[in-house]
Amino acid sequence: MRRQGDMAGAIEAVDLTRRFGRCEAVNALTLDVPAGSVFALIGPNGAGKTTAIKLLMNLLRPVRGTSRLLGVESRRLGVRELQRIGYVSENQELPDWMTPDQLLEYCRPCYPTWDRTLVGRLQEVLGLTARTPLRTLSRGTRMKAALLASLGYRPELVILDEPFTGLDPLVRDELIRALLDTWGDRTCTCLISSHDIEDVERLADWVGFLDRGKLLFAEPIASLLARFRLVEIIGFDPQQTPRVDDRRWLDKGVAGRTLRFIDTDHAAPDADARIAAAFPSSEIRVSPMPLRDIFIALARSTATSAGTP
Amino acid sequence: MKLFSHLLSTDARQFRWTILAWVVLLSAEGIASHVLPSVDTETRVGAGLQLSASLLWFTVKLMTIVLVPVIVQAHPAVGTRAFWMTRPIPPPALVAAKAVLVFALAVATPGAIELVQMRADHMPAPEAIRVGAQSALLSALFVAALMAAAAVTANLTRFALLLGGCVATVAVYVVVLTTLAAHGAFDTVEFTAVSVGSGFSPPTTMSDETKGFIAALGAIGAALLTVAVQYRTRLRRYSIPLGIAALVLTWAVTTYWPWPLLRIPSAVPVWAEDPRRVHPVALASDVSFDERMQWARAGDSWRTARMKMHLEGLEPGWMATVKLTDASISLDRGVTLRNSMSTYPAAVPIDSSDEPPDRVVARRLLGTKRLAGSRTPRADTAIAFLLRESEFDRYAPATGTYRGQFQIELIRSEIVGTLPLHIGATFQDGAYRLTILDVTSLPRVGPVLRVRLSTAGSIFDRVPRHFYEFFARNRQRSEAVAATMLGAGDQMTAVMGFGFSSHGTGFSHQGVRLIFTPPYVAQSEEEVVTTDSRWFSEAELVVERSTPVGRVTRSIELPGFVLKEPPVSERPR
Numbered sequence: 111m112r113r114q115g116d117m118a119g120a121i122e123a124v125d126l127t128r129r130f131g132r133c134e135a136v137n138a139l140t141l142d143v144p145a146g147s148v149f150a151l152i153g154p155n156g157a158g159k160t161t162a163i164k165l166l167m168n169l170l171r172p173v174r175g176t177s178r179l180l181g182v183e184s185r186r187l188g189v190r191e192l193q194r195i196g197y198v199s200e201n202q203e204l205p206d207w208m209t210p211d212q213l214l215e216y217c218r219p220c221y222p223t224w225d226r227t228l229v230g231r232l233q234e235v236l237g238l239t240a241r242t243p244l245r246t247l248s249r250g251t252r253m254k255a256a257l258l259a260s261l262g263y264r265p266e267l268v269i270l271d272e273p274f275t276g277l278d279p280l281v282r283d284e285l286i287r288a289l290l291d292t293w294g295d296r297t298c299t300c301l302i303s304s305h306d307i308e309d310v311e312r313l314a315d316w317v318g319f320l321d322r323g324k325l326l327f328a329e330p331i332a333s334l335l336a337r338f339r340l341v342e343i344i345g346f347d348p349q350q351t352p353r354v355d356d357r358r359w360l361d362k363g364v365a366g367r368t369l370r371f372i373d374t375d376h377a378a379p380d381a382d383a384r385i386a387a388a389f390p391s392s393e394i395r396v397s398p399m400p401l402r403d404i405f406i407a408l409a410r411s412t413a414t415s416a417g418t419p
Numbered sequence: 420m421k422l423f424s425h426l427l428s429t430d431a432r433q434f435r436w437t438i439l440a441w442v443v444l445l446s447a448e449g450i451a452s453h454v455l456p457s458v459d460t461e462t463r464v465g466a467g468l469q470l471s472a473s474l475l476w477f478t479v480k481l482m483t484i485v486l487v488p489v490i491v492q493a494h495p496a497v498g499t500r501a502f503w504m505t506r507p508i509p510p511p512a513l514v515a516a517k518a519v520l521v522f523a524l525a526v527a528t529p530g531a532i533e534l535v536q537m538r539a540d541h542m543p544a545p546e547a548i549r550v551g552a553q554s555a556l557l558s559a560l561f562v563a564a565l566m567a568a569a570a571v572t573a574n575l576t577r578f579a580l581l582l583g584g585c586v587a588t589v590a591v592y593v594v595v596l597t598t599l600a601a602h603g604a605f606d607t608v609e610f611t612a613v614s615v616g617s618g619f620s621p622p623t624t625m626s627d628e629t630k631g632f633i634a635a636l637g638a639i640g641a642a643l644l645t646v647a648v649q650y651r652t653r654l655r656r657y658s659i660p661l662g663i664a665a666l667v668l669t670w671a672v673t674t675y676w677p678w679p680l681l682r683i684p685s686a687v688p689v690w691a692e693d694p695r696r697v698h699p700v701a702l703a704s705d706v707s708f709d710e711r712m713q714w715a716r717a718g719d720s721w722r723t724a725r726m727k728m729h730l731e732g733l734e735p736g737w738m739a740t741v742k743l744t745d746a747s748i749s750l751d752r753g754v755t756l757r758n759s760m761s762t763y764p765a766a767v768p769i770d771s772s773d774e775p776p777d778r779v780v781a782r783r784l785l786g787t788k789r790l791a792g793s794r795t796p797r798a799d800t801a802i803a804f805l806l807r808e809s810e811f812d813r814y815a816p817a818t819g820t821y822r823g824q825f826q827i828e829l830i831r832s833e834i835v836g837t838l839p840l841h842i843g844a845t846f847q848d849g850a851y852r853l854t855i856l857d858v859t860s861l862p863r864v865g866p867v868l869r870v871r872l873s874t875a876g877s878i879f880d881r882v883p884r885h886f887y888e889f890f891a892r893n894r895q896r897s898e899a900v901a902a903t904m905l906g907a908g909d910q911m912t913a914v915m916g917f918g919f920s921s922h923g924t925g926f927s928h929q930g931v932r933l934i935f936t937p938p939y940v941a942q943s944e945e946e947v948v949t950t951d952s953r954w955f956s957e958a959e960l961v962v963e964r965s966t967p968v969g970r971v972t973r974s975i976e977l978p979g980f981v982l983k984e985p986p987v988s989e990r991p992r
Contacts, residue, residue: 169499171654192507203500205493207433219425220507 120299125175137323150314196260199271206245221263250281426516456930488569563642637669685969724804738776740764750819765799821980836962850875
């Protein structure tokens, strides 16, 4: 797993900023999505994920900053680049007079690398057999058709903007299977945005957290899971240990004689020693955290402070 | 190219039912408008067909306005949610596919139907093709403007709002302009000319339409540029200013365009070039100013001097109109007043006659002793000077020398057809065709000919336009009655104020009625013709063709001119 900047990024953004009136939807976004990674851009609703993706895709123009996709500046994305990029968005307007087959036929001549075999296999995986216009189909089926139309040419970069929003778990699973099936052992970069980490934790190996237009952090999920630990101090006596003010500890709370907090830097070699030193006469229990709990904690802490954990 | 045809066929498939409905609608409208001129609209069936044809015409126009944005906005160039924006679809291919489909539907299809109509009406092929080109140009202008409006709006609602806003802006502009003009803010020729016009409009040579043609091409280019830039950049802050810049460039090019490509060549005969032969004649006493305009506001009104002018030296079969182009009055006290405005043309009498020249010419051509005309019995007086009321008040009364320069437009008239007053009789002269459909008689009106009149002409013809008049002639009695045509209309189109005039051009097929009742009381013995059914049973329909062939300029100098209020008895009419 690589850290930011380890290799040339498939997506690079520097100081990307976009305002709508007085609202800064994206604020100085600097992002580097490594090639071959599956990058989950997570954040609450209204965090600026869709705007950021539209800036990357040149659907919106930034007021400041630049971005590059597959080495090409977003503002210069042309036919050649778009033939290597797949894009699916929950708010995209599909040509809904077409049936799924017609949509695929519509897209096919645009892509020299269109793979009929792959499309056929994905149709099976997705169970996409509808023969009626997209406007008559369910949201899930429409999303399947859109995804299929974005994977059938084996893109080098796939950008998925909230693809799973409003979908039932079964459809979500089918879409994920389709994505995994497409990639196989081939190198492909994917940027996937969601407001819920559960949607993407099976896919992503990198994660970035966007809140109020700002990217608070971006790092490999393995690193994140290693860093965050739930710490319980049993037999905690506030009179004996009045100072619990380490900035690396989030969500501090006391229940009876138990103090709980989340240590955000537990991957450090001295983490256990540091905690033991702070609570010398207490029993310390440290347990790993699921990704979802990490994000809830992060979201809660950033709601009260814009500081990076 | 492959992608272009793919996009085109995709759009055609998407709108297949709309296209089918459109073609059916156009065909129905074409059939209705073709059949209508042959139907008596005063019958119940005819009135129903007329109503249907009007509704179909209106629907076609409305559907054109809807069809264009619907096709264009299937791939909107505004917003961030359109599917095509994230696909490797080259904007030029997309714009080309849209343009081809839209132009095929809204320009080529109606054009093809019009061509079929023209051929069905026996219009000659060359004229039909040129008219088709003119119609295509005008349709393309309209469609390109709609495409531009559709490209810079995201949906039909916003398109309608934009269109409504444009119409409202034009309406406000016209109201403001009219209000300012009414309060004397402009000294424009048009307003003055309209205010003094008598309503009589003799045939004139069509002006050179090159500028209008260039303006139309430029405006189409500007609209398509707006569409192309909008699809390429998806930014209205680029596409709209560029479109406006292209329009401004078009305006500049048109204004200074030096080559009169579409000018109709002059065919002035040699005898008419001689100023000693063809010249205006008038005395100083023949010029008088009219009264103060009562309706005009003080300080912004004008006085019109009219001249009882005669033209001498015209060959038989010729008449002319006279139009002031420049004039001055050098007062004895050393002041020179200048006329800077041009005016409308007037058909002044020929030689010593006081009759309208067209009547004199027609009577000579028809070879009859009596002719009951269809127009005012008085000949025109030429406008000799336009003077501000304030200047008139300042200098009158005064004496001096009047000098005027006039443009004399020569018109050749000839008899080109004679046909019996029977159903089915047909007259055709090039792209002008008249067929008698019905002959009836009405009390106090006399015979009424219901005819089908088809004409085709365009700005690309580059030949003088002909004007036709019809007479019922009774050779045995040596009498003739001019026909009045009821139900004919004209069209006018303006492109960026350059007067792309379709007056008398385009394809027209209409049912009109010819009646032979003079609209005024005869003023002289030569005008008195008493008709009855027997008179008409012996009569024939004679077609007179008048052709403006060109212009010559003549000057006139009148020493002893008096600038004064007209005596009541001498006030010109």
